[in-house]
Amino acid sequence: MKRKIITTGDGSKTIQIEDWNEQYHSIHGAINEANHVFIKHGLLFYSECISKSHSKPINILEIGFGTGLNAFLTLIEAEKLKKTINYVGVEAYPVRQDEIDVLNYFDLISTQHQTEFELLHTSPWDEVIAVSKYFQLKKEEKFFKDISAISEFDIVYFDAFGARVQPELWTEDIFRLMYHTMKPNSVLVTYSAKGSVRRAMQSVGFEVERLEGPPNKRHMLRAIKR
Numbered sequence: 001m002k003r004k005i006i007t008t009g010d011g012s013k014t015i016q017i018e019d020w021n022e023q024y025h026s027i028h029g030a031i032n033e034a035n036h037v038f039i040k041h042g043l044l045f046y047s048e049c050i051s052k053s054h055s056k057p058i059n060i061l062e063i064g065f066g067t068g069l070n071a072f073l074t075l076i077e078a079e080k081l082k083k084t085i086n087y088v089g090v091e092a093y094p095v096r097q098d099e100i101d102v103l104n105y106f107d108l109i110s111t112q113h114q115t116e117f118e119l120l121h122t123s124p125w126d127e128v129i130a131v132s133k134y135f136q137l138k139k140e141e142k143f144f145k146d147i148s149a150i151s152e153f154d155i156v157y158f159d160a161f162g163a164r165v166q167p168e169l170w171t172e173d174i175f176r177l178m179y180h181t182m183k184p185n186s187v188l189v190t191y192s193a194k195g196s197v198r199r200a201m202q203s204v205g206f207e208v209e210r211l212e213g214p215p216n217k218r219h220m221l222r223a224i225k226r
Contacts, residue, residue, distance in 0.1 A: 001020070003017055003099070004018060005099065005102050006023065008025060008030045009026075009027060009029040009216070010108075010215075011108060012025075012030040012031040012104060012105060013103050013105075015095065015099055020165045022161055022164070025067075026191070026214060026215075026216070026217065030067075031069070034070050036213070036215075037220050039073050042187060042189040042222075043058070043155060046058065046186075047083065050186075050187065054083070057085065058085050059085075059088075059153045059155075059183075060085060060086070060088070060154065060157065061153040061156045061157070062090065062159060063178075064090070064091060064161070065091035065094075066091065066095060067103055068100070068120040069105055070157050071089055071137065072113070074135070075087075075116055076110055076113060083134060087135060087136065087138070088139075088140060090139075090140045091139065094141060095121075116132050119131050125139045126141070144160065144177070145173075145174070147177060150180055152181055152182075153181050153182050153183065154182075154183055154187070155187050155188075156186070162192065163196070163197065170194070170200065171200060172200045172203050174200075175200050176204040179205055179206065182225045183225075184225060185225070185226060186225045187223070187224055188222070188225070189222050192220070193210055193217075193218070193221055201221070205225065206224065207223065207224045207226060208222070
Protein backbone atom coordinates (compact mmCIF):
# COMPACT_ATOMS: atom_id res chain seq x y z
CA MET A 1 0.00 0.00 0.00
CA LYS A 2 1.16 3.52 -0.78
CA ARG A 3 2.56 5.41 2.21
CA LYS A 4 3.88 8.90 2.77
CA ILE A 5 5.26 11.02 5.60
CA ILE A 6 3.03 13.88 6.74
CA THR A 7 3.40 16.64 9.34
CA THR A 8 0.80 16.69 12.11
CA GLY A 9 -0.67 19.62 14.01
CA ASP A 10 2.06 19.84 16.64
CA GLY A 11 4.85 19.79 14.06
CA SER A 12 5.74 16.12 14.54
CA LYS A 13 5.66 13.73 11.62
CA THR A 14 3.77 10.50 11.11
CA ILE A 15 3.10 7.96 8.37
CA GLN A 16 -0.08 8.03 6.31
CA ILE A 17 -1.39 4.95 4.50
CA GLU A 18 -3.03 6.62 1.54
CA ASP A 19 -5.15 3.65 0.42
CA TRP A 20 -6.86 3.62 3.83
CA ASN A 21 -6.71 7.37 4.54
CA GLU A 22 -5.32 6.25 7.90
CA GLN A 23 -2.38 7.60 9.89
CA TYR A 24 -0.12 6.03 12.50
CA HIS A 25 -0.98 8.96 14.80
CA SER A 26 -3.48 11.79 15.13
CA ILE A 27 -3.20 14.40 12.39
CA HIS A 28 -3.74 16.98 15.15
CA GLY A 29 -0.44 16.07 16.80
CA ALA A 30 1.43 12.78 17.03
CA ILE A 31 3.50 13.70 20.09
CA ASN A 32 0.58 15.39 21.86
CA GLU A 33 -1.62 12.33 21.37
CA ALA A 34 1.04 9.87 22.53
CA ASN A 35 1.86 11.91 25.63
CA HIS A 36 -1.78 12.32 26.58
CA VAL A 37 -3.05 8.79 25.97
CA PHE A 38 -0.11 6.57 26.78
CA ILE A 39 2.17 8.54 29.11
CA LYS A 40 -0.27 10.65 31.15
CA HIS A 41 -3.20 8.22 31.37
CA GLY A 42 -1.15 5.02 31.11
CA LEU A 43 2.35 5.11 32.58
CA LEU A 44 1.95 8.03 34.99
CA PHE A 45 -1.50 6.92 36.14
CA TYR A 46 -0.15 3.46 36.90
CA SER A 47 2.96 4.80 38.63
CA GLU A 48 1.09 7.32 40.77
CA CYS A 49 -2.22 5.60 41.47
CA ILE A 50 -1.81 1.82 41.25
CA SER A 51 1.79 0.67 41.68
CA LYS A 52 2.70 -0.01 45.31
CA SER A 53 6.43 -0.33 44.70
CA HIS A 54 8.96 2.32 43.76
CA SER A 55 11.65 -0.25 43.03
CA LYS A 56 9.76 -2.96 41.13
CA PRO A 57 10.17 -2.78 37.32
CA ILE A 58 7.13 -1.95 35.18
CA ASN A 59 6.34 -4.32 32.31
CA ILE A 60 4.69 -2.67 29.31
CA LEU A 61 3.20 -4.28 26.19
CA GLU A 62 2.66 -2.09 23.15
CA ILE A 63 0.19 -3.28 20.54
CA GLY A 64 1.54 -1.65 17.39
CA PHE A 65 5.20 -0.64 17.87
CA GLY A 66 5.03 1.37 14.64
CA THR A 67 7.29 4.43 14.57
CA GLY A 68 8.58 3.85 18.10
CA LEU A 69 7.15 7.15 19.36
CA ASN A 70 5.40 5.65 22.39
CA ALA A 71 8.51 3.66 23.28
CA PHE A 72 10.70 6.77 22.94
CA LEU A 73 8.49 8.87 25.21
CA THR A 74 8.36 6.01 27.72
CA LEU A 75 12.16 5.69 27.69
CA ILE A 76 12.52 9.38 28.53
CA GLU A 77 9.87 9.15 31.26
CA ALA A 78 11.64 6.12 32.77
CA GLU A 79 14.73 8.28 33.27
CA LYS A 80 12.68 11.00 34.95
CA LEU A 81 11.02 8.46 37.25
CA LYS A 82 14.27 6.53 37.77
CA LYS A 83 12.22 3.39 37.29
CA THR A 84 13.16 0.33 35.24
CA ILE A 85 10.77 -0.43 32.40
CA ASN A 86 10.71 -3.69 30.46
CA TYR A 87 9.03 -2.89 27.16
CA VAL A 88 7.68 -5.35 24.61
CA GLY A 89 6.60 -3.88 21.28
CA VAL A 90 4.59 -6.12 18.95
CA GLU A 91 4.46 -5.26 15.26
CA ALA A 92 3.51 -7.44 12.29
CA TYR A 93 4.74 -4.98 9.65
CA PRO A 94 7.83 -3.06 10.83
CA VAL A 95 8.30 0.49 9.62
CA ARG A 96 11.04 0.83 7.00
CA GLN A 97 14.36 2.43 7.92
CA ASP A 98 14.00 5.09 5.21
CA GLU A 99 10.75 6.16 6.89
CA ILE A 100 12.35 6.20 10.34
CA ASP A 101 15.16 8.39 9.01
CA VAL A 102 12.80 11.28 8.24
CA LEU A 103 10.82 11.23 11.48
CA ASN A 104 11.66 14.22 13.68
CA TYR A 105 10.77 12.97 17.14
CA PHE A 106 14.11 13.42 18.87
CA ASP A 107 14.46 16.91 17.33
CA LEU A 108 11.19 17.94 18.98
CA ILE A 109 11.38 15.89 22.19
CA SER A 110 15.03 15.45 23.21
CA THR A 111 18.05 15.79 20.93
CA GLN A 112 20.24 14.28 23.65
CA HIS A 113 18.34 10.99 23.18
CA GLN A 114 18.94 10.64 19.44
CA THR A 115 21.15 7.58 19.93
CA GLU A 116 18.48 5.85 22.00
CA PHE A 117 15.78 6.62 19.43
CA GLU A 118 17.91 5.15 16.67
CA LEU A 119 18.65 2.07 18.78
CA LEU A 120 14.92 1.45 19.21
CA HIS A 121 14.81 0.75 15.48
CA THR A 122 18.23 -0.72 14.72
CA SER A 123 18.16 -3.25 17.58
CA PRO A 124 17.43 -6.84 16.48
CA TRP A 125 13.96 -8.31 16.71
CA ASP A 126 13.10 -10.96 19.29
CA GLU A 127 16.02 -10.08 21.57
CA VAL A 128 16.02 -8.16 24.85
CA ILE A 129 18.18 -5.04 24.45
CA ALA A 130 19.18 -2.53 27.13
CA VAL A 131 18.49 0.73 25.29
CA SER A 132 19.27 2.88 28.33
CA LYS A 133 19.90 2.50 32.06
CA TYR A 134 16.17 2.28 32.84
CA PHE A 135 14.70 0.93 29.59
CA GLN A 136 14.88 -2.59 28.19
CA LEU A 137 13.24 -3.37 24.85
CA LYS A 138 12.11 -6.52 23.12
CA LYS A 139 10.49 -6.11 19.71
CA GLU A 140 8.39 -9.03 18.51
CA GLU A 141 7.51 -9.33 14.83
CA LYS A 142 4.18 -11.13 14.95
CA PHE A 143 0.43 -10.70 14.64
CA PHE A 144 -1.37 -9.55 17.77
CA LYS A 145 -3.45 -12.73 17.88
CA ASP A 146 -0.24 -14.76 18.29
CA ILE A 147 0.75 -13.16 21.61
CA SER A 148 1.05 -15.91 24.22
CA ALA A 149 2.12 -14.10 27.41
CA ILE A 150 0.05 -14.81 30.54
CA SER A 151 -0.24 -12.39 33.51
CA GLU A 152 2.97 -10.64 32.49
CA PHE A 153 2.20 -6.96 31.91
CA ASP A 154 1.37 -4.00 34.16
CA ILE A 155 0.42 -1.67 31.32
CA VAL A 156 -0.82 -2.23 27.76
CA TYR A 157 -0.55 0.55 25.18
CA PHE A 158 -3.24 -0.48 22.69
CA ASP A 159 -2.26 1.50 19.60
CA ALA A 160 -3.54 -0.59 16.69
CA PHE A 161 -4.91 0.95 13.52
CA GLY A 162 -8.50 2.11 13.93
CA ALA A 163 -11.56 -0.09 13.83
CA ARG A 164 -12.70 1.62 10.62
CA VAL A 165 -9.89 -0.04 8.66
CA GLN A 166 -9.03 -3.06 10.85
CA PRO A 167 -12.14 -4.00 12.86
CA GLU A 168 -10.68 -7.46 13.57
CA LEU A 169 -8.20 -5.85 15.97
CA TRP A 170 -10.92 -4.42 18.23
CA THR A 171 -12.99 -7.51 19.05
CA GLU A 172 -13.85 -9.35 22.25
CA ASP A 173 -11.35 -12.04 21.28
CA ILE A 174 -8.50 -9.54 21.06
CA PHE A 175 -9.39 -7.86 24.35
CA ARG A 176 -9.76 -11.25 26.04
CA LEU A 177 -6.22 -11.98 24.88
CA MET A 178 -5.06 -8.63 26.28
CA TYR A 179 -6.80 -9.38 29.57
CA HIS A 180 -4.94 -12.67 29.89
CA THR A 181 -1.56 -11.04 29.21
CA MET A 182 -2.07 -8.60 32.09
CA LYS A 183 -1.37 -8.91 35.80
CA PRO A 184 -4.04 -8.11 38.41
CA ASN A 185 -4.33 -4.34 39.00
CA SER A 186 -3.01 -3.48 35.57
CA VAL A 187 -4.01 -0.84 33.02
CA LEU A 188 -4.80 -0.75 29.29
CA VAL A 189 -5.08 2.58 27.49
CA THR A 190 -6.13 3.40 23.95
CA TYR A 191 -6.99 6.45 21.86
CA SER A 192 -10.29 4.87 20.78
CA ALA A 193 -13.54 5.78 22.52
CA LYS A 194 -15.99 3.82 20.35
CA GLY A 195 -18.93 2.32 22.19
CA SER A 196 -18.35 -1.07 20.59
CA VAL A 197 -14.75 -1.07 21.86
CA ARG A 198 -15.83 -0.14 25.38
CA ARG A 199 -18.44 -2.91 25.39
CA ALA A 200 -15.92 -5.47 24.09
CA MET A 201 -13.56 -4.55 26.93
CA GLN A 202 -16.29 -4.77 29.54
CA SER A 203 -17.51 -8.12 28.25
CA VAL A 204 -14.15 -9.78 29.01
CA GLY A 205 -13.87 -8.38 32.53
CA PHE A 206 -12.28 -4.94 32.32
CA GLU A 207 -13.49 -1.95 34.31
CA VAL A 208 -13.60 0.78 31.67
CA GLU A 209 -13.64 4.55 32.01
CA ARG A 210 -13.99 7.18 29.34
CA LEU A 211 -11.53 10.04 29.74
CA GLU A 212 -10.95 13.36 28.04
CA GLY A 213 -9.12 12.77 24.79
CA PRO A 214 -6.03 14.41 23.31
CA PRO A 215 -6.33 17.70 21.35
CA ASN A 216 -9.23 17.68 18.88
CA LYS A 217 -10.55 14.35 20.17
CA ARG A 218 -13.32 14.28 22.74
CA HIS A 219 -12.59 11.03 24.53
CA MET A 220 -10.29 8.02 25.00
CA LEU A 221 -10.61 4.80 27.01
CA ARG A 222 -8.76 3.38 29.99
CA ALA A 223 -9.45 -0.19 31.12
CA ILE A 224 -8.36 -1.71 34.43
CA LYS A 225 -7.96 -5.38 35.25
CA ARG A 226 -8.62 -5.84 38.96
